[in-house]
Amino acid sequence: MDENKLEILAPAGSMESLRAAVNAGADAVYMGGGRFGARAYAQNPAPDGLLAAIDYAHSYGVRFYLTVNTLLKERELEGELFPYLKPLYERGVDAVLVQDMGVLCALREWFPDLPLHASTQMTFCGAGGLAFLQELGVQRAVLSRELSLEEIRGIHAACDMELECFVHGALCYCYSGQCLFSSLLGGRSGNRGRCAQPCRLLYDALDEKGNLRSRRGEQALLSPKDICAIDLIPQMAEAGVSSLKIEGRMKRPEYVAGVTRIYRKYVDRYLEHGAADYRVSEEDRRELLLLFNRDGFSRGYYEQHNGRNLMALWNKEATEREKQAYEKRIAVLHEEYVEHERSIAIDGKLRAREGEPLELTLSCGEAVVTVRGETAQTAQKRPMEAAQLEKQLRKTGGTAFVWNSLKICMEGNLFVPVSALNSLRREGLDVLRERMLSPYRRKTAEKPQERPTCRPQEARELCLHISVESEAQLETVFTAAEKLKNADIPLECIYVDEALMGQLPRIYEAGLKACILMPPVFREKTEERWEKSFAQMRNMQPDGFVICSLEEYEFLRRAGREGEIFSEHRLYTFNSRSRRFWREQGISMQTNPLELNERELKEISTSDCIQLIYDRYPMMTTAGCLHRTLDACKGKSEQWTLRDRRGKGFPVKNVCRDCYNIIYNSQPLYLFDEMERVCALGCGACRILFTTEDAEETKAVLDAWSRRRKWDDEFTRGHLKRGVE
Numbered sequence: 001m002d003e004n005k006l007e008i009l010a011p012a013g014s015m016e017s018l019r020a021a022v023n024a025g026a027d028a029v030y031m032g033g034g035r036f037g038a039r040a041y042a043q044n045p046a047p048d049g050l051l052a053a054i055d056y057a058h059s060y061g062v063r064f065y066l067t068v069n070t071l072l073k074e075r076e077l078e079g080e081l082f083p084y085l086k087p088l089y090e091r092g093v094d095a096v097l098v099q100d101m102g103v104l105c106a107l108r109e110w111f112p113d114l115p116l117h118a119s120t121q122m123t124f125c126g127a128g129g130l131a132f133l134q135e136l137g138v139q140r141a142v143l144s145r146e147l148s149l150e151e152i153r154g155i156h157a158a159c160d161m162e163l164e165c166f167v168h169g170a171l172c173y174c175y176s177g178q179c180l181f182s183s184l185l186g187g188r189s190g191n192r193g194r195c196a197q198p199c200r201l202l203y204d205a206l207d208e209k210g211n212l213r214s215r216r217g218e219q220a221l222l223s224p225k226d227i228c229a230i231d232l233i234p235q236m237a238e239a240g241v242s243s244l245k246i247e248g249r250m251k252r253p254e255y256v257a258g259v260t261r262i263y264r265k266y267v268d269r270y271l272e273h274g275a276a277d278y279r280v281s282e283e284d285r286r287e288l289l290l291l292f293n294r295d296g297f298s299r300g301y302y303e304q305h306n307g308r309n310l311m312a313l314w315n316k317e318a319t320e321r322e323k324q325a326y327e328k329r330i331a332v333l334h335e336e337y338v339e340h341e342r343s344i345a346i347d348g349k350l351r352a353r354e355g356e357p358l359e360l361t362l363s364c365g366e367a368v369v370t371v372r373g374e375t376a377q378t379a380q381k382r383p384m385e386a387a388q389l390e391k392q393l394r395k396t397g398g399t400a401f402v403w404n405s406l407k408i409c410m411e412g413n414l415f416v417p418v419s420a421l422n423s424l425r426r427e428g429l430d431v432l433r434e435r436m437l438s439p440y441r442r443k444t445a446e447k448p449q450e451r452p453t454c455r456p457q458e459a460r461e462l463c464l465h466i467s468v469e470s471e472a473q474l475e476t477v478f479t480a481a482e483k484l485k486n487a488d489i490p491l492e493c494i495y496v497d498e499a500l501m502g503q504l505p506r507i508y509e510a511g512l513k514a515c516i517l518m519p520p521v522f523r524e525k526t527e528e529r530w531e532k533s534f535a536q537m538r539n540m541q542p543d544g545f546v547i548c549s550l551e552e553y554e555f556l557r558r559a560g561r562e563g564e565i566f567s568e569h570r571l572y573t574f575n576s577r578s579r580r581f582w583r584e585q586g587i588s589m590q591t592n593p594l595e596l597n598e599r600e601l602k603e604i605s606t607s608d609c610i611q612l613i614y615d616r617y618p619m620m621t622t623a624g625c626l627h628r629t630l631d632a633c634k635g636k637s638e639q640w641t642l643r644d645r646r647g648k649g650f651p652v653k654n655v656c657r658d659c660y661n662i663i664y665n666s667q668p669l670y671l672f673d674e675m676e677r678v679c680a681l682g683c684g685a686c687r688i689l690f691t692t693e694d695a696e697e698t699k700a701v702l703d704a705w706s707r708r709r710k711w712d713d714e715f716t717r718g719h720l721k722r723g724v725e
Contacts, residue, residue, distance in 0.1 A: 156240025
């Protein structure tokens with residue numbers, strides 16, 4: 001992509017939206033098919049429709065990016081993805097957007113020259129993850145929406161990769177790729193493109209004492225305003241952003257047209273005149289608000305970390321006057337951008353000589369073609385004039401082509417049948433279109449022979465790992481440690497939060513291994529803290545680290561860590577290719593993902609896998625903070641509760657050292673009484689993960705583990721039985 005050009009990237013959730021985006025001036029569009037895209041409920045075209053969509057975009061010089069940005073199960077990746085992508089690759093799709101590391105590895109192997117873009121679903125928060133992916137041949141990364149302009153500027157300075165950022169549309173409350181809310185509540189996984197958006201519902205917030213902190217009418221606590229960053233285009237460009245992404249594959253075509261049109265206007269204004277006199281008119285602001293907003297707009301996280309003004313707490317209904325103005329504007333946009341085709345200017349020359357075949361030369365840009373037709377006849381009566389030939393050739397109805405110039409060269413007393421001219425014109429336009437599209441076409445792709453699966457050579461006896469995040473939890477585990485070590489599934493390793501690393505000698509004294517848990521989000525501030533304390537951590541000689549992200553893997557690799565690396569469930573391994581990849585990168589053990597069922601886990605689980613058997617699932621990890629939203633920030637970590645309309649309570653921890661919240665499930669995962677099924681998965685370790693539990697609750701869980709009894713309170717089996725679609 002031209003470094004001096006800002007790309008406007010528009011959503012295409014349907015063929016009509018594609019047309020609207022192209023007509024309104026998009027440089028590129030992103031679209032999904034019927035499979036593997038993060039908007040499964042958009043009006044995604046069938047495979048043949050995708051081929052037509054690629055050609056349509058390329059006819060206007062618009063780049064076409066295909067979304068394959070979901071997690072793929074084993075059978076989908078190995079049996080369905082290649083035949084799905086093969087015709088699209090050959091047709092000339094410009095890039096494929098991916099989330100799954102297994103998919104990334106497969107595409108590098110199957111289509112080595114296909115540009116890959118890493119989805120925001122990979123939760124990119126720092127330069128480390130991008131540098132790691134750049135080594136794998138990834139061309140572009142879509143950064144997490146929570147990053148500030150300063151962080152983006154730092155990432156750009158540290159890593160030479162194309163950066164894509166959202167500038168307009170809906171914001172998720174959760175870091176993309178870290179949300180299980182819809183998945184756990186209804187089986188509709190955001191990681192599989194089927195999010196049911198429970199974040200847009202109403203909730204009450206209760207503090208640590210059970211006091212109600214939210215007010216009636218302000219209960220959309222997890223619903224951010226839509227972002228509108230049109231004022232920030234100069235700052236984003238100067239920070240290193242090369243692609244400005246508009247969200248909205250579920251929106252109507254008129255929305256796509258209206259938003260794209262306005263962003264086209266201001267990007268062009270900035271590119272021509274620079275930042276000095278950059279201003280956005282009030283008329284254009286009003287139109288953007290009219291097309292869609294949630295209690296107005298925010299500028300997202302580019303200038304602030306979180307806060308009440310980012311949230312659409314009220315979800316107000318539009319007035320009748322606003323609805324009428326909206327319908328009026330939609331009608332205009334429909335007529336201008338959806339019903340009409342954008343024209344393609346061509347030049348032509350007809351050469352007609354008596355007794356010789358007609359010859360039509362057409363050109364559009366660098367594409368030049370010549371076609372020959374029937375022989376020009378000798379006129380029996382009055383010969384045809386050039387104006388007659390030109391009039392017939394200029395009829396290009398049914399196509400997007402319009403004549404820029406048409407030259408008629410005639411010699412002799414000619415007569416040319418109208419049918420011959422029509423046939424010549426149709427053939428010429430068809431051949432020209434194919435010539436225009438030919439630079440995008442690729443050679444036929446063949447699936448290479450499969451590499452043997454890299455699996456651990458040695459089986460191992462199932463052992464127990466326990467994670468703790470508080471001193472109370474750790475002390476309770478110490479009390480039961482001897483008994484747990486001598487159980488039929490012996491305790492082998494304890495994972496501790498970084499704040500507890502001073503306790504590592506006590507863990508070793510107890511005859512156990514110790515690993516340090518890395519945080520779920522590894523942004524600039526967090527990385528700086530770890531750089532300062534890592535020497536001390538290494539002196540403590542941990543047996544390993546548990547990583548949640550690509551940034552953390554790259555940090556440890558760069559820092560020269562010693563010991564093993566375990567991957568958390570947040571670093572998704574949904575298929576054997578992703579498992580093989582991380583084994584080859586030196587990951588010792590991989591935690592099974594939370595959204596696969598028993599049958600699916602058996603397909604990929606081996607002795608270097610860890611299965612969670614108790615955990616209060618993290619439903620969301622958010623830069624948004626309930627305390628800041630409700631003007632109740634004390635600068636210290638507490639545990640609040642979100643209460644839904646059915647009275648279910650979801651614990652919420654605010655982690656002040658890095659300023660993020662974790663929302664946990666209302667019920668814990670509990671599989672202690674299902675250990676026969678867990679053992680059948682073939683894993684090397686099972687894991688108890690303590691998060692919100694106090695000392696008494698921790699003791700109750702450990703007692704239940706020792707007895708393998710059924711849990712007395714409410715619990716969930718997670719996705720062990722049902723999985724996700």
